[in-house]
Amino acid sequence: MTTTAGVGERTRPPLLLAAAAALAASASLIPVVYLAVRAVEAGTEGFVATLLRPRVLELALNSVALAASVTATCLVLGVASAWLLSRWRLPAERTILLLSALPLAVPSYLVAYGWLVWSPGLNGFWPSWAVLTAVCVPYVTLPVAAAWRGSSGDLEAVARTLGRGPIRSFFSATWPQVRGAALAGSLLVGLYSLAEFGAVSMLRFETLTWGINASYSASFDRQQAAVLALVLVALALIVVWAERRARGQAVTRVARPLPRGVMPRRWLWAALAVVLAAPVVSVTVPVLGLGVRLFSAESIRALDLPRFASAVGATLGLAVVGSLLVLVFALPIAALTARYRDRLSRGIEGIGYLGHALPGIVVGLSLVFFGLAVVPWAYQSLLMLLFAYVVLFMPRAIGSARSGIAAVAPALIDVSRTLGDTPAASWRRVTARLAAPNIAIGCLLAAIAIMKELPATLLLRPTSVHTLATELWTRTAAAEYGGAAPYAAALLLVASVPAVLLSTIRSTAREDES
The missing domain is CATH 1.10.3720.10 (MetI-like)
Incomplete structure (x- = not known):
């Protein structure tokens, strides 16, 4: 992934970058395509009858x-x-x-x-x-x-x-x-x-x-x-x-x-x-x-400390790993669309943003169907859950990273290349370093969203994995409001950590600009 020297002279993006971006964007198509296949399996009459x-x-x-x-x-x-x-x-x-x-x-x-x-x-x-x-x-x-x-x-x-x-x-x-x-x-x-x-x-x-x-x-x-x-x-x-x-x-x-x-x-x-x-x-x-x-007696009595600690750990772990994975998928698309605005790049960007219009429960349900029929070994695994997070929250990282990469002057990349840097070295030493605040913001936005995500997590998580969101929902659905309180409080505190980091990065960026 790179924005090479002479990028301003190119009319077409590098083949490797375009291929990586297209592969990343295709992740958003899997849920919709497979969902459509499942919906029409019964034929047109069955589909229309169900719809009506x-x-x-x-x-x-x-x-x-x-x-x-x-x-x-x-x-x-x-x-x-x-x-x-x-x-x-x-x-x-x-x-x-x-x-x-x-x-x-x-x-x-x-x-x-x-x-x-x-x-x-x-x-x-x-x-x-x-x-x-x-x-x-x-x-x-x-x-x-x-x-x-x-x-x-x-x-x-x-x-x-x-x-x-x-x-x-x-x-x-x-x-x-x-x-x-x-x-x-x-x-x-x-x-x-x-x-x-x-x-x-x-x-x-x-x-x-x-x-x-x-x-x-x-x-x-x-x-x-x-x-x-x-x-x-x-x-x-x-x-x-x-x-x-x-x-x-x-x-x-x-x-x-x-x-x-x-x-x-x-x-x-x-x-x-x-x-x-x-x-x-x-x-x-x-x-x-x-x-x-x-602070009620009911809440203190109902608290299961090992389960509570497990939910906190799972929430933090999924947020860290999921946000990094989202970033891996988002960066090729952001790098491509920041420098090239041809029809191919706009199409790839549009597909990458498809997750913005996909509700979490739709992504979760389609991946349930996809997992059972195509990759049964991945059904109710952390891998499938993390993939759902990529589809849902990749748009948040694409927009932020794209704006940061676009702000890096192509002339700086040209200078780096003339000094003998390879495309990868130029990306690492110039583009990634200057765009790092915006890339980090996209990663933190994804982390916050993952911590709060509920429907896809309910459908796709392994049976042994419980997050703060799923524990809160389960207990509230059973009218156990006292037992749900510690999980609600912990979710607010845990989600505030990336939010504070996000505000710190934005404040630092404003100071650097001034």
């Missing part, structure tokens, strides 16, 4: 309704929060901004657990909507706030001077400048909501992910499980297509932003309520519930 079952339609409608409502709510609340954070001066701004991003660090099933501690009777659509909305709002708030701070305020000021009210001025002048960021965030919310399994299962709202797991675990109905999985993949791809169609052409203008105003005191509490609603629902209330349960 009332139960399948009901689960699909539930998934669409939940994803659409969560996405719409997050879009409105996220844009409103970003507007308040970007256009108004609020007290303790840095603290409020940090709090607004906190929900990203908490798994949705842990939030559901925290609310079930307070109210065990919660179930159905509305609790699921509230939990997912609170967790997903930052996906819209953060990119829109960043876009708003870098956008021009001239057009909005002109619109106001022409007599247009604040709402008309916003939609005619400001919205086109932040629309791309808002829709990109909404895309992540929609995909997250469709793929959600843990929270909706705990809150007993039956969606496609719940139906896939039920079809597999209860009656092992492979055909219905495969059809449900394909329906879920199709919905995810429709969301991606719709986001790209709605995004349009980005509007960029170099001009001064509008000055930030001082929030009137009579509106301050309402503004804080909008910005802090998501952190309170997704972090404050669940953490308080966790604390109540963690």
Whole structure:
């Protein structure tokens, strides 16, 4: 893998690099291709009959309704929060901004657990909507706030001077400048909501992910499980297509932003309520519930120390090995697409990003089928579980590594080659060293995601392997809220380690740039 001298003169990527990237990207195709094969095994009539079952339609409608409502709510609340954070001066701004991003660090099933501690009777659509909305709002708030701070305020000021009210001025002048960021965030919310399994299962709202797991675990109905999985993949791809169609052409203008105003005191509490609603629902209330349960006699009595230590060790081990393996697969694709933008490179990159639209339970189920039929020796092995992590989280590492490699000037690589370095030595001494912070960020993002991953781990893990996520889900499903508390607390602490490292690397990178 290399970006060789004279890369700027090449019109085609090196054959070895292209082959390595294509091989890495093909990993994402295995689950979808084999799932399609399993779904059509019974023939067209059987496939259509399964697809038109009332139960399948009901689960699909539930998934669409939940994803659409969560996405719409997050879009409105996220844009409103970003507007308040970007256009108004609020007290303790840095603290409020940090709090607004906190929900990203908490798994949705842990939030559901925290609310079930307070109210065990919660179930159905509305609790699921509230939990997912609170967790997903930052996906819209953060990119829109960043876009708003870098956008021009001239057009909005002109619109106001022409007599247009604040709402008309916003939609005619400001919205086109932040629309791309808002829709990109909404895309992540929609995909997250469709793929959600843990929270909706705990809150007993039956969606496609719940139906896939039920079809597999209860009656092992492979055909219905495969059809449900394909329906879920199709919905995810429709969301991606719709986001790209709605995004349009980005509007960029170099001009001064509008000055930030001082929030009137009579509106301050309402503004804080909008910005802090998501952190309170997704972090404050669940953490308080966790604390109540963690120090209760029930929790202490139910704690099995050897099993608890084993779950912590398995979570850390899978995160370290899995993130490194993700990096191995992501680097060839990142190196190729950072330097070459021909049709082949774009196609390989698109395939590599396919895992972004594949829910964890779909990847897990397809690899169950694939393992039983093609590689039975790998079924319920750590190898198969790690491969699922590669498919699911490779996109996170590709994007970060690609941006770091693209930032390395080709002239530096040319100089290295003229001094006698081989392509591999040039990659090691120049490209890898300068892109190391971004490569490390991609690795840490994958590690955090692996620690929190639930559905694929439930389906593919060896029977002797238990992670903090699977232990939390198992105990909560059995209404053992006291016994689940230590695992929930440990998951928060363990996941905070790569998160702290991630913030440290980003801070160091900013200091180096300055």
